[in-house]
Amino acid sequence: MVVDLTKCQGYAQCAFLAPEAFRMVGDEALMFDPAPSADQRVKVLRAAAACPVQALQVDMADLPQQPPAEPLVAAKGDRLRRDGRIVIVGASLAGLKAAEQLRADGFTGTLTVIGDEPEEPYDRPPLSKQVQTGFVASADTTLPRRRDIAADWKLGVAATGLDLERKRVVLADGQEVEFDRLLVTTGVRARPWPVPEEAALDGVFTIRTRGDAAGLRERLLAHPKRVLVIGSGFTGSEMASVCVELGIPVTVAEAGPAPLSGALGGVIGRISAGIMREHGVDLRTHTKVSSLQGEDGKLRRAALSDGTTLDVDVAVVALGGIRNVEWLESSGLAVGVWGLACDAGCRAFTAAGLVTDDVFVAGDVARQPQPMFGYQFLAMEHWGNAVTQAEVAAHNMISSETDRWPHLEMPAFWSLQFGHNIKSVGVPPIADQIAITQGSVESRQFVAAYGYKGRVVGAVSWNQGKWLDFYQQLIEQAAPFPLPYDMTNPPPDPVPVPAEFPDRQYPGREATVVVTGHDPSERRATLVRPSRRR
Amino acid sequence: MTEPSVFDEIVDFHNRANPWPLYDKLRTQPVWQEADGTFVVSTFREIYALFHDPRISSDAANLLPEFAHKAGPLSDGGGALPPSFIRTDAPRHDTLRRIAMRQFGPPHRPDRIDKLVPALEAIVTRLVDGLVGKDQCDLVDDVAYPFPVAVICELLGVPEEDEPRFSAWVDPIVNSAGQPTPESKEQAKEAFQQLGMYMFQLAQRRKADPGDDMLSGYVTDDGPDGQLEGGDLFATLILLLIAGHETTVNLIANGWLTLLRHPEALQRLRTEPDFSIRMVEELLRYEPSVHFVPNRIAVADIEIGGTTIRKGHPVVLVLASGNRDGECIPHADRFDPDRADNVHLAFGNGVHYCFGAPLARLEAQLALTQLAKRLQNPRLLADPPPYRPSPVLRGPIHLPVAYDGVLPA
Ligand SMILES: Cc1cc2nc3c(=O)[nH]c(=O)nc-3n(C[C@H](O)[C@H](O)[C@H](O)COP(=O)(O)OP(=O)(O)OC[C@H]3O[C@@H](n4cnc5c(N)ncnc54)[C@H](O)[C@@H]3O)c2cc1C
Ligand code: HEM
Ligand code: SF4
Numbered sequence: 001m002v003v004d005l006t007k008c009q010g011y012a013q014c015a016f017l018a019p020e021a022f023r024m025v026g027d028e029a030l031m032f033d034p035a036p037s038a039d040q041r042v043k044v045l046r047a048a049a050a051c052p053v054q055a056l057q058v059d060m061a062d063l064p065q066q067p068p069a070e071p072l073v074a075a076k077g078d079r080l081r082r083d084g085r086i087v088i089v090g091a092s093l094a095g096l097k098a099a100e101q102l103r104a105d106g107f108t109g110t111l112t113v114i115g116d117e118p119e120e121p122y123d124r125p126p127l128s129k130q131v132q133t134g135f136v137a138s139a140d141t142t143l144p145r146r147r148d149i150a151a152d153w154k155l156g157v158a159a160t161g162l163d164l165e166r167k168r169v170v171l172a173d174g175q176e177v178e179f180d181r182l183l184v185t186t187g188v189r190a191r192p193w194p195v196p197e198e199a200a201l202d203g204v205f206t207i208r209t210r211g212d213a214a215g216l217r218e219r220l221l222a223h224p225k226r227v228l229v230i231g232s233g234f235t236g237s238e239m240a241s242v243c244v245e246l247g248i249p250v251t252v253a254e255a256g257p258a259p260l261s262g263a264l265g266g267v268i269g270r271i272s273a274g275i276m277r278e279h280g281v282d283l284r285t286h287t288k289v290s291s292l293q294g295e296d297g298k299l300r301r302a303a304l305s306d307g308t309t310l311d312v313d314v315a316v317v318a319l320g321g322i323r324n325v326e327w328l329e330s331s332g333l334a335v336g337v338w339g340l341a342c343d344a345g346c347r348a349f350t351a352a353g354l355v356t357d358d359v360f361v362a363g364d365v366a367r368q369p370q371p372m373f374g375y376q377f378l379a380m381e382h383w384g385n386a387v388t389q390a391e392v393a394a395h396n397m398i399s400s401e402t403d404r405w406p407h408l409e410m411p412a413f414w415s416l417q418f419g420h421n422i423k424s425v426g427v428p429p430i431a432d433q434i435a436i437t438q439g440s441v442e443s444r445q446f447v448a449a450y451g452y453k454g455r456v457v458g459a460v461s462w463n464q465g466k467w468l469d470f471y472q473q474l475i476e477q478a479a480p481f482p483l484p485y486d487m488t489n490p491p492p493d494p495v496p497v498p499a500e501f502p503d504r505q506y507p508g509r510e511a512t513v514v515v516t517g518h519d520p521s522e523r524r525a526t527l528v529r530p531s532r533r534r
Numbered sequence: 535m536t537e538p539s540v541f542d543e544i545v546d547f548h549n550r551a552n553p554w555p556l557y558d559k560l561r562t563q564p565v566w567q568e569a570d571g572t573f574v575v576s577t578f579r580e581i582y583a584l585f586h587d588p589r590i591s592s593d594a595a596n597l598l599p600e601f602a603h604k605a606g607p608l609s610d611g612g613g614a615l616p617p618s619f620i621r622t623d624a625p626r627h628d629t630l631r632r633i634a635m636r637q638f639g640p641p642h643r644p645d646r647i648d649k650l651v652p653a654l655e656a657i658v659t660r661l662v663d664g665l666v667g668k669d670q671c672d673l674v675d676d677v678a679y680p681f682p683v684a685v686i687c688e689l690l691g692v693p694e695e696d697e698p699r700f701s702a703w704v705d706p707i708v709n710s711a712g713q714p715t716p717e718s719k720e721q722a723k724e725a726f727q728q729l730g731m732y733m734f735q736l737a738q739r740r741k742a743d744p745g746d747d748m749l750s751g752y753v754t755d756d757g758p759d760g761q762l763e764g765g766d767l768f769a770t771l772i773l774l775l776i777a778g779h780e781t782t783v784n785l786i787a788n789g790w791l792t793l794l795r796h797p798e799a800l801q802r803l804r805t806e807p808d809f810s811i812r813m814v815e816e817l818l819r820y821e822p823s824v825h826f827v828p829n830r831i832a833v834a835d836i837e838i839g840g841t842t843i844r845k846g847h848p849v850v851l852v853l854a855s856g857n858r859d860g861e862c863i864p865h866a867d868r869f870d871p872d873r874a875d876n877v878h879l880a881f882g883n884g885v886h887y888c889f890g891a892p893l894a895r896l897e898a899q900l901a902l903t904q905l906a907k908r909l910q911n912p913r914l915l916a917d918p919p920p921y922r923p924s925p926v927l928r929g930p931i932h933l934p935v936a937y938d939g940v941l942p943a
Contacts, residue, residue, distance in 0.1 A: 015640040016647050016892035024640035027632065042808055043648070049811045050895055052883060054875045064808055438588050443625060447588075464624075466884050469586040485834035486845070487588040489624040 001044060001062075001144050002123050003032050006384030006412045007055040009466045010421060017050055018043035023135070027445075027463050029421035031130045034123060035140035059144035080180055081398045084109040087169055087177050088151075089159045090185035090324070091115025093123065093383065094363030094390040098183050099149045101394035111151040112177055114169065116158035119210060125383055127213035128235050129416055132242040134221075138214040159186075162331040167358065180358065181397045184328070184340055184348065185390065187364040188321035188381060193230070198292040203299030204315045207235060219314050220246055227251070228302050228312040230289050232259035234415045236318030237272065241417035244279045251282040251310055253289050253302075256502060264424065264460055266500025267434050268448065271441055271462075275418050289315075321381065323365050329527070333359065336527065339367040339379050344406040346393035352525040360397050362389040368407060372476070373427055373457065382413040410472050414465075420444060423465045426458030426475040428499070435482050435496040438489045439464055446491065447471070450499055451481025541566060541574045541850075545925045551918035553825070553928075554867075557855035564839030571601060572848045573832070573841070578859035578879070580839045581851045585884035589834040590849065592886060593623045596831040598846035604714070605829075615730060616765045618773035620886060621829060627885065633759050634770050634889065637751035638689075647892050650689070654896060657684050658904050659943045666940045670915065673933040677905065678786035682897055686778030689893075690771065691740055691747025696732075700775065703729045707772075708780050708924060729775075730768045737767065748774075774890070782894045784823035784922075784929025786901050789814070791933060792821050793902065794914045796869055803906040810899040813871040817898065819878035820869045825854040825928045827882055853879040854928070904943070911938040 001021075003014070010028025014021075021036035021044055036044055041062055048056040086102060088095045091113050099113060115121075122141040131138045154171070161170035168176045190206030193199035203224075205216045220227070220243070227243050229236045232254040243250035256262065258269025259276060276283045288305040292315055302310050325335035333356070334341040334349040340361045341349045346368070348359040363386040367379040388409040396404045414423045428434075431450035439446035439462075447467050450458035456479045459471035474483070482496050517523040543549055544556045560566070560576040567573055575581050584590050594605035594617070619630035636642040661677045671677075683701070687694050703725040710718030737753050744750035749771065752762055762770055793800040802809050830849040835842050843849060856879045860866045863878075881888035888894070905912075915934035922931045 011887050011891075012640050013892055015644055017895070019640070019645040019648050023644065026641065027628075042811075045808055046811050046895070046899075049815045049876070050892065052877065052881065052887060054877050064806070064812070439625065445625065445628060466887075467586055467588055469583070470588060473583065485589055485836075488591045488593075488833055489588065 001032070001034055001036065001048075001056065001058045003030060004055040004057060004384070004387070005030065005125070005414045006382070006387075007053045008051075008414075009053055009468075011052050013050040013052060014047035014056060017046040022047060025416065026419040026421065028465055029416045029419065029463075031133075031135055031416070033130070033136045033140070034126065034142070034144075035136070057144050057146060060146055060148070078398075080109070081105075081107055082109065084180040084398070085178060086111050086181045086183070086397065087179040088113045088183045088185060089115075089169060089327075090187055090363070090365070091117065091153070091155060092121050092185065092187055092363070092386075093143065094185035094187070094386040095183070096121040096143055096145075096149075097387050097390035098185065098362060098394040099151055100145075100147050101391045102398065103147055103149055105395055105398060107398050109180075111149065112154060112179075113149075113151045114154045114157065114159055114171065114177070116156065116172075117209065118156040120153075120155070122210055124208070127210065128207050128238040128242070131213045132217055132220060132239065133245055134217070138210045138217065141210065159327050162328055162333070162359075164331055164333075164356075164359070182359045183390075183393055183397065184359065184361040184365060185363045185386075186324035186327070187386075188323050190317070191319045191322050193292065193315075193317045193319075195291070198294070199317070200297075201292060201294040201299040202297050203294075203313050204292060204317065206317045207239070208321070216314070216316065220248060224248060224312070224314045226310060226312045226314075228253065228289070228310060228315040229318060230315060231255075231318040231320070232276075232283070233262060233318060233320060234260065234413075234417075236316070237276070238415060238417050239316045239318060240276060240281050240283075241279075244281060244418065249280075249282070251284065251312070252276065253287045253304055254283070254285045255288045257285055257500075259283070259285075261500065262429070262502060264422075264428055265431070265434060265450075267497060268460060269500070275420065275444070279418055321364070323379075325365065334527075338377070339365045341367045341377060344369055344371060344408070345396045345404045346389060346407060347396070351527050352523075360393040362386065362393040370411075370427070371406070371408065372410075372478075373430060376430070378411075378427065380411045382411060384412050385409070410475060412468075412472075421463050421465055422460065423468055424458065424460040425468050425472045426450065426456070428458035428460060429501050431457050431499045431501070433481065433496040434499040435494055436491040437483055437494065438467060438487060438491065440491055449474075449481060449483060451496060454481055455479070456481045456483070536569055539566065539568055541568055541852075544852075547921075547923060547925075550921040550925065550928065553854070554858065557852070557858055560852065560855050561859060565841040565843065567841065570604075571844075572604070572850060573843045574850045574852060575839070576852050576855045576859075577839065578856040578862040581853065581856040581879055582883060583838065584830070584836075584849065584851060585879075585882060585886075587836065589832060589836050591623050591831045591833050592621050592627070592829055593617070594621060594829070594831065596833050596846065597848060601846070601848050604848050615726060615769045615772070618769035620773055620777075624885060629759050630762070630766060630770065631885075631889065633752075633757065633762055634774070636755065636757050636759075637748040638889070639892070642757065647896065650685075650893075651896060651900075653688065654685060654900050657681055658901050662904050662908050662940065662943070665909070665937075669938070670934060670936040673790050673905075673935050674783065674787050674930055675932065677901060678790070678933070679783045681786065681901055682782035682894075683779055685893070685897060686775060689748055689778075690774060691745055691749040692736065692775070700729060700732065701779070703732075704776055704779050707776060708927060726772070729772050733768045733771045737771075777888075777890055778893075780927050781823045781890075782897050784927060785814075785817065785821075785894060785898045787930045787933050788821035788823065789817045789898055789902050790905060790935070791914070791917075791919065791930060792817060792869060793906065794912060794935070795917070799869065799871055800906055800912075802871070803903060809871065810903045812873070812876070814895055814898045814902065815876050815878075816869060816871045816873055818880035818895075819857045819863075819873075819876060822854050822857055822878070822880035823927060823929060824880065824882075825852065826926055827851040827853060828926055851879075853882070908941045908943065909935070909937045910941060913937070 015024045158172045190208040226249045229252045259272045261269035290303045293301040323339040328335045364381045369375045392407040428450045433451045447461045456474045564577040564580045706721040706725045710722040740750040741753045858866045881891045919930040
């Protein structure tokens, strides 16, 4: 079972009806056990039926028998839908959702799903939350199956190349898989600590996979003296929260001015810093870790840029991700540090910026133009985005030109930390201003809206997620900022202030595309890689 | 006299048994302005949006003076008590609701309702046992009403033998909520005072000798938000008492009526395990107990559904109409317990989402399943049955049913 926490508004119906499987933390933050024991089945079914926003997804094996759906009949001449060959590379959230959507849309051809992890698709958000607190085991995070996919699963084997001409995916074991349509869902991996010898020390962790999470959990159980969290984005902040809950002393080193400031700006960052410190976290902003030091291969100390040295036996490196596109580097597609660029219908671009017809992309690895935000190309590394993009990509892969959907879903994410439920909609990082619109920061129950040049572009709620639908509508309608109306629960200080986002980075020395040729028919864009990045 | 509006017709008692064609008519326009200045919202999308719109208030103090008389008795306790949290906005609402929730559900009492299931089962069994030896009953008086009342009394810690006394107080309050007239409001005020007095004495007793009930919790336990003070305590208790009395009864009675009108669903309830779970969810959509939320006020001009709702005017959200909105809900007029992704408005939405919803769901699931399994060859003796006066809390006042026998539990 999994809860779509993007949809969840914290109504707690699930926690009432199946208290062993669902726990509320604070007013509206939900933790769930993805694999409740069999004797919980009826309670979980009650919870799933009761959820007012239908956010619970239960594995089909546990659902009451459904009357058979009317079989979708492929239109005459719709060869692809009937017996085409579709290959999905990347067997995680986006890959699974796309596979389900393909079958739901009536695709009856052959489906191959390739993944380099040995496990069936599993859910990652619990890995930095309920898995670390011990509420659920990392092995129990397998994603539920909502329908029969009938796929050929090639797990534990990586794709190493793509031959677009011959329409083949090349695998690490030498196999080649032919396709009519390809979907790329290879996501992101954790950015490792940049010094390989230090990264290899026992006690240095990243968290992206089940294995990472299990190893870290085991180490936390052994009561480390102190944990050092490097980076205070969402994952880093959640890990700090976990340590506090487990009673383990924790230091957070953040190079920037405040936690979460990359995603939510400095104003919200300072609030989050205050919360961390209230909970006893040793938060050090404007501070970098200069080195990790070990003895006998084990992490012992960390030297910080503030001149101090800390005795630590566990370090969690939470420095964001690297998009898994190396296997596509010589394919001629538009890949780079930004991921794989695509159009609003999830069709991948070639390096020259031409759209392909056979290669689609979805999830964390995709970078897509956002018509709502001036057609900027944005990558959204959020759970909800992986799901909706996968569904659109799957639909478009087997639909004719006139029947394609654009992916216009409003970006949204959530994070649970220190008992607080933080939710956001829109694209806060493009904002220049922020204003508290409801509630008060002191009570830690508030909503803030983000504006860019007089228009609402995003919102964040702090334990007030039930209001976010309203802000989503405002963003969709390009409503004016600051909000010009009276509202209930007005804040003490509604005046907009600078949102304080870090400067945006554009490729500089790392420029990756060069253009050659003079005649329009000869102009070519080529990817260059001055030095292979890890 | 002007023509009655569609909404006037819906409120008219003559249409209580079958308001559905009127709701279809109402949905031809998402938002209506009534002659008296009230705005009536009929469509799913618009109702849903307004439940999440911070420009919509539940606090009667935001009404323009010319509408002040429209505030029902639940808003000011007939003047005797402060408004209960159903009639307040954040932050006051959130704090009061959180304190109230502390004794009822997660996060502080996560398994209170789950642990209650055997007791619920026992109460239904006792009530259905009471039908043995007869060949007809009034499903309202014999099961649908006494069941939730016994449950809310047990939860709150109200001695069951006092039940008839406060039922006599609850009735006038509920009646005047639906149709506030000067007399009904006077009676409601009187009832409020009496109930408040009764609760005060009970609270004193529980304070001295606490039990495991919610009232004892309210007067002894102290959380991060503090306790419910004075009038807030009594207003909250009365809110819970009324909500526990007057809503689930309709769900069970409407449910049984619907089942007898859809024998195939009744049969599945007897044989298919877990069928009651989705069936009750569909029932909530198809025959909701609360037909409209009558207590909202706009605090700004709101453009919605082609109309501008005016600041300071009352707003009525017609849940029952939204639940049948074919624009958002496929085959909305069909009772379809197999419906997937059943999102409905029966319990409201947003921050005022029904406090007691998990309890109400369990009560209906258990009661309807037992009735289906135990009553042999049940038949309606009147279809449609006679209805309660209230257009808001709509349901049969009596539901006479004949049967051939009662199987053992
Ligand atoms: C610890 C953690 C906490 C998170 N918390 C939240 C949260 O609170 N809220 C939120 O919105 N989001 C959260 N996320 C993000 C969310 O999990 C991702 O958005 C989601 O997993 C993206 O799914 P995906 O399928 O696109 O990519 P991934 O899940 O990254 O899957 C990509 C898959 O492709 C495989 N792969 C890569 N290269 C190859 C190759 N060459 N051949 C074959 N297979 C390959 C990878 O091994 C992986 O299995 C969190 C993520 C993590 C790691
Ligand atoms: C079938 C049964 C029930 C239905 C259909 C129902 C419906 C509703 C609806 C529609 C609301 C929203 C009111 C608003 O938005 O202003 C509500 C609120 C409420 N309900 Fe229920 N209810 C039911 C049973 C119960 C029970 C059993 C209890 C008590 C244990 C209860 C307690 C409450 C309370 C306290 C509120 C106010 C919540 C708030 O304002 O935050 N209800 N209910
Ligand atoms: S919205 Fe659904 S999933 Fe979220 S807490 Fe409520 S019932 Fe549970």
